Amino acid sequence: MREYKLVVLGSGGVGKSALTVQFVQGIFVEKYDPTIEDSYRKQVEAENQQCMLEILDTAGTEQFTAMRDLYMKNGQGFVLVYSITSQASFNDLSDLREQILRVKDTDEVPMILVGNKCDLEDERIVTREQGEQLAKEWRSSFLETSAKSKINVENIFFDLVKQINKKTPEPKRKKKKSSGCALL
Amino acid sequence: MMCGDDINQSINTDMQEDTGPEHCATSNSMNESVKVLENLQIKIGEAKHLIPGNRDTRNSYCSVCLDQEEIFKTRIIEKSLSPFFQEDVDFDIPHKFRLLCFNLHDVQEDVLVKRDHIYAKVAIKKTDIVKYNAHEHWFPLMPVESCSKVQGQVYIDVKFSHYQSLGLNVEDGHKLTVRIPECSGLMISSGNCDPYVTVSLQGTHRNETKKTRVRKATTNPHFDDEFVFELNKNNNLRRSWFDLTLGGNEMKVADQEHWTALTLKVAVYSSGTLGDEFLGEVKIPLSSLIDMKCHAGWYLLNARSGKTTGNGVKEDFGSIRVKIVYIKDYVFPSHVYNELLQQLVSSVNVEPVSASWPNIMSTVCGVRNRPQVVRSLVRIFLHQSMLSQLIEPLADDEIDRNQSPSTLFRNSSLVSGLIEESMRLVGLNYLFNILSPSIEKIKTEKKPCEIDPSRLGAPSFAMASSTSSIDMNSQASDQSQSNMNNLWEYVHQVVTAILKSAPQCPSLFCEIFNGLRNSVTKHMPDDANTRYSAVASFIFLRFFAAALLSPRQYKLVNEDMDATSSRTCTLVAKIVQHLCNKSMPKAASTQTASYVNTFCKRFVTQEHLDSIQNFIDVISSTMKCLDSKGRTSSILEKVMLKEGEMVKRAQGRTFLLSRKNFKTRYFALTNYELSYRKNKSSKPLCIIPVQEIIGVEKLQEESFRMGYMFQVIQPNRVLYCKANNSVDQKEWMDVLLKVCTCNRNRAQHYHPGAFLQGKYICCNSTTQKAPGCTRVTGLPASIRLSTDLDRELERIYSLLSSSVERIHQLQEECGARAVYVGPQLPSSSQFDSEESVSVEDTDIEQSLPPPNPNKFDVEDPQHTFRTLCSMLECISTLKELHEEYFTASGANDAELGTHERPYGDT
Numbered sequence A: 001m002r003e004y005k006l007v008v009l010g011s012g013g014v015g016k017s018a019l020t021v022q023f024v025q026g027i028f029v030e031k032y033d034p035t036i037e038d039s040y041r042k043q044v045e046a047e048n049q050q051c052m053l054e055i056l057d058t059a060g061t062e063q064f065t066a067m068r069d070l071y072m073k074n075g076q077g078f079v080l081v082y083s084i085t086s087q088a089s090f091n092d093l094s095d096l097r098e099q100i101l102r103v104k105d106t107d108e109v110p111m112i113l114v115g116n117k118c119d120l121e122d123e124r125i126v127t128r129e130q131g132e133q134l135a136k137e138w139r140s141s142f143l144e145t146s147a148k149s150k151i152n153v154e155n156i157f158f159d160l161v162k163q164i165n166k167k168t169p170e171p172k173r174k175k176k177k178s179s180g181c182a183l184l
Numbered sequence B: 001m002m003c004g005d006d007i008n009q010s011i012n013t014d015m016q017e018d019t020g021p022e023h024c025a026t027s028n029s030m031n032e033s034v035k036v037l038e039n040l041q042i043k044i045g046e047a048k049h050l051i052p053g054n055r056d057t058r059n060s061y062c063s064v065c066l067d068q069e070e071i072f073k074t075r076i077i078e079k080s081l082s083p084f085f086q087e088d089v090d091f092d093i094p095h096k097f098r099l100l101c102f103n104l105h106d107v108q109e110d111v112l113v114k115r116d117h118i119y120a121k122v123a124i125k126k127t128d129i130v131k132y133n134a135h136e137h138w139f140p141l142m143p144v145e146s147c148s149k150v151q152g153q154v155y156i157d158v159k160f161s162h163y164q165s166l167g168l169n170v171e172d173g174h175k176l177t178v179r180i181p182e183c184s185g186l187m188i189s190s191g192n193c194d195p196y197v198t199v200s201l202q203g204t205h206r207n208e209t210k211k212t213r214v215r216k217a218t219t220n221p222h223f224d225d226e227f228v229f230e231l232n233k234n235n236n237l238r239r240s241w242f243d244l245t246l247g248g249n250e251m252k253v254a255d256q257e258h259w260t261a262l263t264l265k266v267a268v269y270s271s272g273t274l275g276d277e278f279l280g281e282v283k284i285p286l287s288s289l290i291d292m293k294c295h296a297g298w299y300l301l302n303a304r305s306g307k308t309t310g311n312g313v314k315e316d317f318g319s320i321r322v323k324i325v326y327i328k329d330y331v332f333p334s335h336v337y338n339e340l341l342q343q344l345v346s347s348v349n350v351e352p353v354s355a356s357w358p359n360i361m362s363t364v365c366g367v368r369n370r371p372q373v374v375r376s377l378v379r380i381f382l383h384q385s386m387l388s389q390l391i392e393p394l395a396d397d398e399i400d401r402n403q404s405p406s407t408l409f410r411n412s413s414l415v416s417g418l419i420e421e422s423m424r425l426v427g428l429n430y431l432f433n434i435l436s437p438s439i440e441k442i443k444t445e446k447k448p449c450e451i452d453p454s455r456l457g458a459p460s461f462a463m464a465s466s467t468s469s470i471d472m473n474s475q476a477s478d479q480s481q482s483n484m485n486n487l488w489e490y491v492h493q494v495v496t497a498i499l500k501s502a503p504q505c506p507s508l509f510c511e512i513f514n515g516l517r518n519s520v521t522k523h524m525p526d527d528a529n530t531r532y533s534a535v536a537s538f539i540f541l542r543f544f545a546a547a548l549l550s551p552r553q554y555k556l557v558n559e560d561m562d563a564t565s566s567r568t569c570t571l572v573a574k575i576v577q578h579l580c581n582k583s584m585p586k587a588a589s590t591q592t593a594s595y596v597n598t599f600c601k602r603f604v605t606q607e608h609l610d611s612i613q614n615f616i617d618v619i620s621s622t623m624k625c626l627d628s629k630g631r632t633s634s635i636l637e638k639v640m641l642k643e644g645e646m647v648k649r650a651q652g653r654t655f656l657l658s659r660k661n662f663k664t665r666y667f668a669l670t671n672y673e674l675s676y677r678k679n680k681s682s683k684p685l686c687i688i689p690v691q692e693i694i695g696v697e698k699l700q701e702e703s704f705r706m707g708y709m710f711q712v713i714q715p716n717r718v719l720y721c722k723a724n725n726s727v728d729q730k731e732w733m734d735v736l737l738k739v740c741t742c743n744r745n746r747a748q749h750y751h752p753g754a755f756l757q758g759k760y761i762c763c764n765s766t767t768q769k770a771p772g773c774t775r776v777t778g779l780p781a782s783i784r785l786s787t788d789l790d791r792e793l794e795r796i797y798s799l800l801s802s803s804v805e806r807i808h809q810l811q812e813e814c815g816a817r818a819v820y821v822g823p824q825l826p827s828s829s830q831f832d833s834e835e836s837v838s839v840e841d842t843d844i845e846q847s848l849p850p851p852n853p854n855k856f857d858v859e860d861p862q863h864t865f866r867t868l869c870s871m872l873e874c875i876s877t878l879k880e881l882h883e884e885y886f887t888a889s890g891a892n893d894a895e896l897g898t899h900e901r902p903y904g905d906t
């Protein structure tokens, strides 16, 4: 079974944990502790294949950013979350993305931009267009989600798996194939 | 080799003045009191694609050097060709330098020997740093062949003179005088460097070489030899032979050759028993010096010409990810900043808060510069004893604007930045007392504490999925039981220490927390939780938990910890944070299934939670505040100013000759005393109250033949210390000077040399109490005292002056709004500094079509406008002064031929 290392990043309080827990355990809790770092594993079927997702839920708190580089180095796909009720959380993401690209030293990293808390339409500050625009700029996918109302939560992770598969197709059953090649 | 043009050009500009290595460019009195302070902040990320060593891998660490001097090194990452360092260092630059180098060392430890050699490096010229400034960058590594011994510079001083020979045939002649006053930064090979220099005059038919004496054990030798070459030698054969027999120098004389075709060669060697070693050379064609009487300057040493190393093929030797932030400040005398300080300080009372300086600064300087703004603001207001007056209104404003209690202070903002920085600045000593015993214990015991089932017993995924036998299961659960117990032991110790510390909590913390609590209670009277969680999100999340996660950054440990200990600390941090959340009056009923929950259910009682709540009550209560109001501010509390290992000489030894009196000690300087001990956690061996430090001066290197030494002068004795490098030396001296500046009885004179074998080596006085022979260095006390404040104010100026454009934009916006809505604008529109501005930030950075150009939300156009005007006024006054200084002091760039920019430096 192929493993996927996914990392959830974004400012504090945007709902990274809420999304992750909603996806992994199927529940929404009103109040979460600020995260320090949590990892989850979940087996899913994506693209007609069993996959094991290892999801790292990171800290939004500024102090803990020292560990970010390591997450970025080890992660294969990234979920960049902001809250549609906070412009600041949206703006913070550009630096985060830049940092990912820098650490990976490439321009193409599987990534998805996520505008969470879309159930709070009344408090919306970041428009959907702004999100779409940014995603276009980044050439990444984009989703508006709600951990509370269970909107688009699973799609985040499926989309990422798809991106990773596309970028690095699974190394085919190693030993046999390679020896076959050698014969040729 | 260099070309002649290069030299000619530069010599025209600086030939006459023989300023020597120390170059000083000041002209009037104002300029003399301008201090140029340079700072480097370096983050070493990781390296990749390294070339393996002889064991197919590397045990690497990375060192940071200014020229050849090592300033910092990372820990060793074993067995990796892509080591992940992730370490930071931040220091004031102590001296001029040319190259900033990152060296990758390989460490191989055999049973007997430990070998440490540099295998790859990046050298960045100081002048090039700006290109990479403040941006992370992958630098390609260059291999370091062990055969190349060439590095460093040599100072060459040449003079041409005319003479008339008094022989029979009276004839004019030319004479060349060469001096090599010093070399610097030579390569130390095979353990030692005993350098000497040869000076030769070479032509097709002539090769005349002279050499200096050998200097022992130094990479920065000084020479006083002077060499004279006759240039018209071929006309004067006889005398030449005469010379030869006298001087014993080697010489070949032959056919006619005009002297301008000759080349001056200066070569450096290290003398050794097994033959001398070549350390580099410089060749100067005399034709390039034709029109000059004299010429002097630093030259870069070259490898032997003819032996070119680069074969043109670009190979990949790996790369290293590094971020360099270089800041250069021109700090003027205090009075220059009076107006700025005045404006800044008085603006904390401005209504509405959004129109105050701090808020507007954070707006116009942008999110990326916020850490710098925060840093300077906190230091300035702390200096003015007004930190809580700065924070309170800003925090109140943020609480007022907050819509949802569950996300209050979760995001980073100006306020959270200010409070964090304040806690770090004032609370490190407090933190150390609480956490260091536990961390020491975790480090030494290394008890297994992993309680995350996914990391326990089944490290690889394959094992976890395979149906494990019952045997394995029970084993794993035994393991997890004992791990839980181990972890609880540590958690319990930490929590107990925290709870007991309430009375020691710095009064500044209490003032700030009390302010937070009052604001929350005022704005959310019905919310019982948030008044606790607001305080907790600082003291627990951003202080205790943050420190447990990166103990090195909080000075709890000197080196990064091993993986096990640091994982244990992370777990402790998680549990402590969780406990804190559970202790809220209306804690969330946690339904999420997590091992942290399971753990807490098992060990944590209601009593624990109650006492945490009580702790928060105490540190944010008015009681504690009132109690501390008597003590004017945080200044009276003991603050750790600097600590670390140094080598010291036994004090008060008058006649003992032995050098063995040098011992490594752990030094700690607080605002009360300087002390040293065997190691960080042992009892002090000696305590010197700051009142007894009457001077701090460098110590002549010759005293003990050791660099980086300085002396702490006390009324009756002197403590000699050796710092680890020049950065360390400067930091110690600066901070020691600062604490003793107020001492009335400061020494006016001192001895630059040590008292050795019954006399001072500087002045030969034979009594130890002999009055000093040299006037103390440094600036008048009045200037020095406020250096820090001036420096921060200068930072504020330079941050603002680089954002002038945005200040104007905001001003326009204010104007537009005032006209549009009329003067009596109800304060309704929302103002959020981060929001509006950073939109612009991203625009600039990413050339996004701006969704909302010029969108600055202005709450109160009039007041904001007024603040902006005073800001611009301050900036323009200061700007004038700066420009005046620049024109007066000439170019900022180092001139060619100086140590930072030697000849031959392409």
Ligand SMILES: Nc1nc2c(ncn2[C@@H]2O[C@H](COP(=O)(O)OP(=O)(O)OP(=O)(O)O)[C@@H](O)[C@H]2O)c(=O)[nH]1
Pocket (backbone or CB within 6 Å): A010, A011, A012, A013, A014, A015, A016, A017, A018, A019, A029, A030, A031, A032, A033, A034, A035, A036, A058, A059, A060, A061, A116, A117, A118, A119, A120, A145, A146, A147, A148, A149, B406, B407, B410
């Ligand atoms: N209405 C609504 N609230 C949400 C949603 N997602 C999260 N929240 C709330 O937002 C708050 C913060 O959520 P978290 O998941 O803890 O945020 P986080 O990004 O993990 O924060 P850190 O761990 O501190 O970085 C909680 O009170 C959640 O209940 C959502 O989709 N809709």
Ligand SMILES: [Mg+2]
Pocket (backbone or CB within 6 Å): A016, A017, A018, A032, A033, A034, A035, A057, A058, A059, A060
């Ligand atoms: Mg979280």
